[in-house]
Amino acid sequence: MSAEPNSAHSREGGNPGTKDWVPASAGTSGQEQPFAADLSAIRRLAGLLPGAWPVAVNVARVAASIRPNRFVIEGGDDTSITMPRTAFQVVYPDATLMIDAGLDRETHDSFSAPDRREPYFPEAFARLRKALDAARMIVLTHFHADHVAGVTRAPNFDELARKTFVSVETARCLLNTPHRPHLAMSAEQINRFVIFDYGDYYPIAPGIVLIKAAGHSSDHQMVYIALQSGREILHSVDVGWALANIAQVKGKAAPWVKEDKGAVLGQLRWLNNTLRNERNISLLVTHDDALIEAAITSGMIGGELK
Numbered sequence: 001m002s003a004e005p006n007s008a009h010s011r012e013g014g015n016p017g018t019k020d021w022v023p024a025s026a027g028t029s030g031q032e033q034p035f036a037a038d039l040s041a042i043r044r045l046a047g048l049l050p051g052a053w054p055v056a057v058n059v060a061r062v063a064a065s066i067r068p069n070r071f072v073i074e075g076g077d078d079t080s081i082t083m084p085r086t087a088f089q090v091v092y093p094d095a096t097l098m099i100d101a102g103l104d105r106e107t108h109d110s111f112s113a114p115d116r117r118e119p120y121f122p123e124a125f126a127r128l129r130k131a132l133d134a135a136r137m138i139v140l141t142h143f144h145a146d147h148v149a150g151v152t153r154a155p156n157f158d159e160l161a162r163k164t165f166v167s168v169e170t171a172r173c174l175l176n177t178p179h180r181p182h183l184a185m186s187a188e189q190i191n192r193f194v195i196f197d198y199g200d201y202y203p204i205a206p207g208i209v210l211i212k213a214a215g216h217s218s219d220h221q222m223v224y225i226a227l228q229s230g231r232e233i234l235h236s237v238d239v240g241w242a243l244a245n246i247a248q249v250k251g252k253a254a255p256w257v258k259e260d261k262g263a264v265l266g267q268l269r270w271l272n273n274t275l276r277n278e279r280n281i282s283l284l285v286t287h288d289d290a291l292i293e294a295a296i297t298s299g300m301i302g303g304e305l306k
């Protein structure tokens with residue numbers, strides 16, 4: 001309770017409209033910042049909007065980057081790690097919702113030199129584009145290229161934008177700090193999105209709650225999904241690049257990653273505690289191929305888009 005006066009400096013800052021994000025570099029001292037999302041509040045919000053809860057979650061893997069493990073996690077070795085670039089489809093009885101949008105080949109290739117191209121799966125992206133077209137709504141977790149370009153670079157951008165929900169923070173990032181130069185957008189384009197503002201949690205659709213988790217980027221969000229089956233899925237998005245980050249509470253170690261390490265560390269610890277204490281919750285991590293493979297094998301998620 002007494003923490004209130006400092007709330008402007010914490011993730012609980014009550015008024016997002018006045019939140020001036022500390023530049024990521026300010027947090028790179030790495031001192032852990034406590035993070036504590038309130039699961040009971042999140043569960044209550046999941047049931048707030050009327051309507052049937054989702055029945056399934058499917059994954060699309062449209063590309064991958066291969067990195068030595070020493071970039072993925074502090075203290076990692078030289079083992080090569082395949083990091084897929086993914087988007088998720090939430091299936092309702094009568095509609096689908098997309099979480100993130102993958103990326104087109106040109107955007108994927110903008111991250112590598114011509115002689116060192118990384119895997120890209122055009123058929124998977126074609127299926128993802130159909131799923132984006134068919135979705136009732138699209139939610140972007142944060143502004144990074146591999147999460148947004150499937151919408152922002154789409155030939156039918158206008159059509160997709162009107163059902164694409166982006167937070168005020170993501171809108172600002174897209175406008176002010178595009179992840180790649182060719183992803184720059186005008187204010188007029190960004191205003192075609194459905195832009196929303198919220199405090200800590202936001203019930204975006206029945207059974208689905210967004211959780212503010214600035215750190216990986218200033219606009220980064222996690223996603224909680226309650227399924228009709230009673231199963232709960234927590235999509236940790238990019239807090240960690242791999243389950244190992246969460247299991248060991250160790251951050252990423254890639255020199256090019258500019259994130260608020262202290263904030264991320266607090267979130268890794270919260271995820272770690274949550275996974276150990278909440279047996280009903282299953283975890284997703286955007287870029288962990290082994291975890292996604294295991295989730296498909298166990299039936300937790302589907303490996304093909306509907």
Ligand SMILES: [Zn+2]
Pocket residue numbers: 144146147238286287
């Ligand atoms: Zn990502």
